Amino acid sequence: MKILSCERKLDESLICIKGKKYRHKLYIKKTDTTISKRELIFSYTDLEFEIKTLYLPQIKDTKTKELLIKQKLSITDKDVVIKFLEDKESKQENKTLHYIYITKPDIRYHNIKILTLSQIAIHNITNQINTKEYIYHCFADNEKLILNISKDKILIYSRTIKIPNTEKKDPTNFFYENINLTYHYILQEKVPKIDLILVSGEIFSSIELSKLIYSFSNTPVATIHHRYIAHNIEEENFHEHLIPIGAVFTSDHYNFLPEKEKQKKAFNTVISYLNITLLILILLTGYFFIDKLSQIEQKLSILQNLNTKFIKEQNKILAKTNIKNITYYENYIKYLIKSQKTYLSTITNNLKELFYFLDIDILHIKKDIPHNSIIISIKTKKHFDTYSKMENFRKTLEQLLKNTSHRYKVINKSRYNYPNLEAVINIAIYQQI
Secondary structure, eight states: OEEEEEEEOTTSOEEEEEEEEETTEEEEEEEESOOOSSOEEEEEOOTTOEEEEEEEOOOOOHHHHHHHHHHHTTOOOTTOEEEEEEEEEEEETTEEEEEEEEEOOOOOOTTEEEEEEHHHHHHHHHHTTOOSSOEEEEEEOSSEEEEEEEETTEEEEEEEEEOOGGGSSSOHHHHHHHHHHHHHHHHHHTOSOOOEEEEEETTTTOHHHHHHHHHHHOSOEEOOOGGGTEESSOHHHHHHTHHHHHHTTOOGGGOOOOHHHHHHHHHHHHHHHHHHHHHHHHHHHHHHHHHHHHHHHHHHHHHHHHHHHHHHHHHHHHHHOOHHHHHHHHHHHHHHHHHHHHHHHHHHHHTHHHHHHHTOSOOEEEEETTTTEEEEEEEEEEEOSSHHHHHHHHHHHHHHHHHHTTTSEEEEOOEEETTTTEEEEEEEEEEEO
């Protein structure tokens, strides 16, 4: 699979890799600083990136769970994107611990198929170790320091610090202080222990910093062998491009491309395939359409002749109809109308509670002649502020329809869109005449 992965740095510059991914191995063709027209994996650094935790009940529908998370965390900004992972080993009563990843992308989505964070890209590198130990990964480049704690493919905590210009000449003390401070915070607040410390990026070869880290942590300090992850690239170049390399291994759990953009891309893909298929069908069947055109014209001529004959026969029948027959049928129709009004008055009175609940101003009423019945059709839309209000509405409506079904035939085809908090009401009520 051909890949193009790019990181947008804090200074808006780009750092990219091009190559191929075969199974779990990455083969680098070249490194670059430009984007081609091909779809790409795009990563960026969000200094406001948050990770929160919630204990949630078992909900199979992903969209419903996302809606519940946003309600609990009071997330109302539509531009905020969340992803979440379930830690099945951590439970509380009938609920399971979930890690929620929150970001607000500031990216133009043209040609992007996977959108992720620099912090997640570093976490993906940690994942290549494939261990259930607590790993503290420290990455640095010339503008930022990323500090992650991971276990069993779950990113538990992440902190990103922008390097001040005053520290860039000799950032060793800056790195040491922040790595030390975050290490002790993690042990106090997030995890019971740290089994391994990884260093990568510009600090992978700093023996001085590795010794300082070991001195306060008494924990093994290591780096990742670059050939374990990527081929055709030197070690120093590997660490320089670690974020776009790590982004290649992004799973859908950490793809922050908004759902609307995913749907748009899927739709465009389907349309492009349909256009190709349609073109082939037109070429294949065009000849047959031309051949059949003359036959269609002949059949149209036959239909026109039949229509002329039908009009003549109709005029003959009307000429034979007398005034007495017309008066009889007129009186009979008046009787049917009066009878129908009586039925309608009874029905509307019986369904008064249902109409008040749905706040209906206009009813669609028609007569089903083959089945000798009257049909009352109720079609409307309802919008809600919260999930709970929508659920209470659904339960009340179902109870009212259940009561109505004792007297009339009821068909309920209403649909509920929980992510958009919208109900499309479609109810038909039948009364025999």
